[in-house]
Amino acid sequence: MDDARTRIVKRAARELADGMNINLGIGLPTLLAEYAGGLQGVMLQSENGLLGIGPYPQPGQESADLINAGKETVTAVPGASFFDSAESFAMIRGGHIDLAILGGMEVSEAGDLANWMVPGKLVKGMGGAMDLVNGAKRVVVMMEHVNKAVESKVRRECTLPLTGRQVVHRLITDLAVFDFTPAGMQLVELQEGVALEQVREQTEARFSLAI
Amino acid sequence: MGQKRELLSLVGVSVRDKVLDSFSGAVSDIADGATIAVGGFGLCGIPEKLIAALHEAGVRDLTAISNNCGVDDFGLGILLANRQLRKMVSSYVGENKIFEQQYLSGELEVELVPQGTLAERLRAGGAGIPAFYTATGVGTPIAEGRETRDFGGRTYLLEHALQADFALVKAWRGDPLGNLVYRDTARNFNPLAAMAGKVTIAEVEELVDVGELDPNQIHTSGIFVQRIIKGTDYAKRIERIVLAGARVS
Numbered sequence: 001m002d003d004a005r006t007r008i009v010k011r012a013a014r015e016l017a018d019g020m021n022i023n024l025g026i027g028l029p030t031l032l033a034e035y036a037g038g039l040q041g042v043m044l045q046s047e048n049g050l051l052g053i054g055p056y057p058q059p060g061q062e063s064a065d066l067i068n069a070g071k072e073t074v075t076a077v078p079g080a081s082f083f084d085s086a087e088s089f090a091m092i093r094g095g096h097i098d099l100a101i102l103g104g105m106e107v108s109e110a111g112d113l114a115n116w117m118v119p120g121k122l123v124k125g126m127g128g129a130m131d132l133v134n135g136a137k138r139v140v141v142m143m144e145h146v147n148k149a150v151e152s153k154v155r156r157e158c159t160l161p162l163t164g165r166q167v168v169h170r171l172i173t174d175l176a177v178f179d180f181t182p183a184g185m186q187l188v189e190l191q192e193g194v195a196l197e198q199v200r201e202q203t204e205a206r207f208s209l210a211i
Numbered sequence: 212m213g214q215k216r217e218l219l220s221l222v223g224v225s226v227r228d229k230v231l232d233s234f235s236g237a238v239s240d241i242a243d244g245a246t247i248a249v250g251g252f253g254l255c256g257i258p259e260k261l262i263a264a265l266h267e268a269g270v271r272d273l274t275a276i277s278n279n280c281g282v283d284d285f286g287l288g289i290l291l292a293n294r295q296l297r298k299m300v301s302s303y304v305g306e307n308k309i310f311e312q313q314y315l316s317g318e319l320e321v322e323l324v325p326q327g328t329l330a331e332r333l334r335a336g337g338a339g340i341p342a343f344y345t346a347t348g349v350g351t352p353i354a355e356g357r358e359t360r361d362f363g364g365r366t367y368l369l370e371h372a373l374q375a376d377f378a379l380v381k382a383w384r385g386d387p388l389g390n391l392v393y394r395d396t397a398r399n400f401n402p403l404a405a406m407a408g409k410v411t412i413a414e415v416e417e418l419v420d421v422g423e424l425d426p427n428q429i430h431t432s433g434i435f436v437q438r439i440i441k442g443t444d445y446a447k448r449i450e451r452i453v454l455a456g457a458r459v460s
Contacts, residue, residue: 089327165350
């Protein structure tokens with residue numbers, strides 16, 4: 001993993017707290033699972049029907065019947081429960097998940113998120129992302145601040161089709177942490193060694209300072 | 212056993228009616244153009260024997276309601292490869308090259324539905340609820356031109372129930388009355404597909420006698436299941452084997 005991604009993961013890990021029920025998205029957020037082990041009473045939810053995701057299985061213990069939403073073999077912790085997909089999304093949509101952490105392609109200054117489709121490329125589907133961003137009590141997005149062409153992914157308006165409108169509570173990038181509040185988008189932290197000037201240069205969105 | 216049979220005959224249930232012994236017979240009345248709801252998440256908990264039987268039967272122009280579409284050579288992917296599917300109603304379909312080709316050429320129609328909405332639409336279809344409102348998808352491309360309504364200052368999108376001519380589901384254990392028990396995360400969409408099917412066909416790894424399943428532990432009541440059949444030699448493929456100590460990056 002490169003430096004930028006490591007920084008994002010380390011900062012995002014601090015969003016997890018004792019006692020939370022948490023859904024981690026596919027990709028970068030999945031790496032946060034190992035940080036949950038050090039906390040008390042955290043249950044990780046997998047939208048395919050498991051509350052209480054455990055570590056990856058030991059060789060020989062893997063089961064075709066026990067996978068996570070990324071279709072990887074997993075285990076279940078003591079106290080875990082299994083349920084069908086409608087009940088799983090009742091948990092999500094019904095506000096029973098304390099925290100959802102997702103990857104992003106673009107986030108706007110209003111807290112809109114785009115993370116499921118790029119026009120002109122094959123559309124694979126939104127999976128459970130649209131349900132998660134509208135249902136979880138708190139939605140945190142983790143993503144790199146700029147794309148490969150060094151264009152800001154933190155924008156005034158998303159250019160890509162939305163996953164949800166005004167749904168993001170906190171954005172964590174390799175440069176900074178932002179909150180989306182009734183007063184607008186606020187910069188609340190700079191990542192270590194990052195200057196405010198660099199954040200300003202690489203952010204298209206308008207934000208105020210709350211540090 | 213004798214006592215149980217007697218009890219069942221009292222209430223007019225013919226115990227063996229739902230049990231079939233051939234997969235080809237189980238799907239023989241699924242005709243061209245039928246809509247099928249299929250359980251499973253990825254390759255987990257898919258009715259692999261019933262899908263294979265449909266492949267063999269060769270019926271065409273099917274509409275499949277299923278969270279995913281298998282992989283190129285397993286699950287619903289084999290129906291795609293055989294050009295038997297006209298339309299997919301799914302939340303995520305990215306694991307399949309043949310899917311990509313047929314979608315881009317316009318051969319295959321795709322309706323993408325958020326995963327939770329798909330599950331609830333199937334549940335509603337089986338529960339006699341014609342439509343419902345959800346915040347999922349509001350303000351996104353899937354809501355364009357569609358009916359919304361505000362409740363308590365928040366906007367919700369109207370979603371219609373889904374029903375299917377046939378539902379194909381997979382359970383771990385079942386009994387001749389069609390009562391089903393699933394295992395671990397292989398439950399997923401199976402109970403919902405079972406509810407939404409006008410005719411629901413269940414395949415099971417173990418078929419036990421009536422009365423052997425603990426009534427407290429049954430996930431799908433037999434009332435939702437019209438046919439049940441025991442499969443053998445399950446492949447139960449795993450899409451991504453990840454073991455302890457592995458670091459995904």
